Amino acid sequence: MSSTAKFTVKGALTRARIVEAAADLVLARGVGGTTLDDIRAGTGTSKSQLFHYFPAGKRDLVAAIASFQTERVLQAQRPFLDTLDTWEAWEGWRDAVLAHYGSQPHWGCPIGAMASELIGSDPERAAEVAAHMARWCGYLRAGLTRMRAAGLLRADADPEALTLAVFAALQGGLLLTQTMQSIEPLRAALDAALTALRASAP
Amino acid sequence: MSSTAKFTVKGALTRARIVEAAADLVLARGVGGTTLDDIRAGTGTSKSQLFHYFPAGKRDLVAAIASFQTERVLQAQRPFLDTLDTWEAWEGWRDAVLAHYGSQPHWGCPIGAMASELIGSDPERAAEVAAHMARWCGYLRAGLTRMRAAGLLRADADPEALTLAVFAALQGGLLLTQTMQSIEPLRAALDAALTALRASAP
């Protein structure tokens, strides 16, 4: 919410610069591992600017980063994400996900890692991140629901459970991607998830 | 390594008490969210004891916790983990995993969450945790390899890829378990993974 309200163009630009640079730092070193001074140095700004654009300090900044990363990752999955109505779309989606995460400067999922880290230290922010993840899941579930309605999935298939399975495979694949420094786990996880999905075809 | 060497029985006991209590705290609040004072208070010990039993301080303690949690979680999967040679064993394993994580006081995987958090702040410790995860994976891969040899999996099945897929489903399911405060994601993820596994049967 909010976004560019109450800032001039210049201000909004500076704010955006901070969020983007901070997002990269947090992706690389985690929320707890990134200090405001790191961000200040990495963006060529000053402490007061950070608190000018994010009055609640690190909390606000973290929330902004979560939104930013969510938009970025959802965008990378388009146009497939909105039209997961066919098996071809799912294949395209899988490829888009692999391409996006394969091209990132760092491994792992910005959203999943933040959620996992924050849940123990800042439940409120963690809930926000969880909401973003739920939104993401919503696209998958919507596609599966439409596919079932169209007869591409058996009537007894459970879109909710299948959604969770695919999303879990995605998140788990990304976690392993991080620890193993390789894209293979993600590929294997997604392939298996799609195989499981197809097992629910009539 | 090391373990009870150079400590008396009483000392080893205290050390174990510290590790166990600290493991719970770290599981609940993350590594960065748990201070040495928290641990001191939570175990009724003193600062000097922490450094007596873990000379390198938090780093040593974290490493000990990782080992402890790994043993605990591997133990919970036995005896299935050692004999993943049949489909029945895999079903049993799935149930054991669900039962173990369902009975924990907190959601999420102690190992996966630590790996994800540490990778950005303490690469050395993260590598240790990753090694534990690799050991865990080894059991899955060994089972799948034996199954292929026994003809329960097609000759063109890739045990390595299937291992990654199952383990990713497990870790991803646990991550969602954490953010959604429910065991369902884990159940759905494991069911889908086993479905994908069965798709590689002759």
Next chain:
DNA sequence: AGTCGATTGGACCGTACGGTCCAGGAAGCT
């Protein structure tokens, strides 16, 4: 009993980090 190391308590220290404050520009508006 006496000795020596293992064990424990807890005061203390240095610093890194989140956050505050204020003063000095830019930039928009009339």
Next chain:
DNA sequence: AGCTTCCTGGACCGTACGGTCCAATCGACT
């Protein structure tokens, strides 16, 4: 131009936290 609001720099502060130190006590062994 003059006023007001936004923007920026950077010194400063309080404290939380990892880590150190030393003295007191316990306990195993001779």
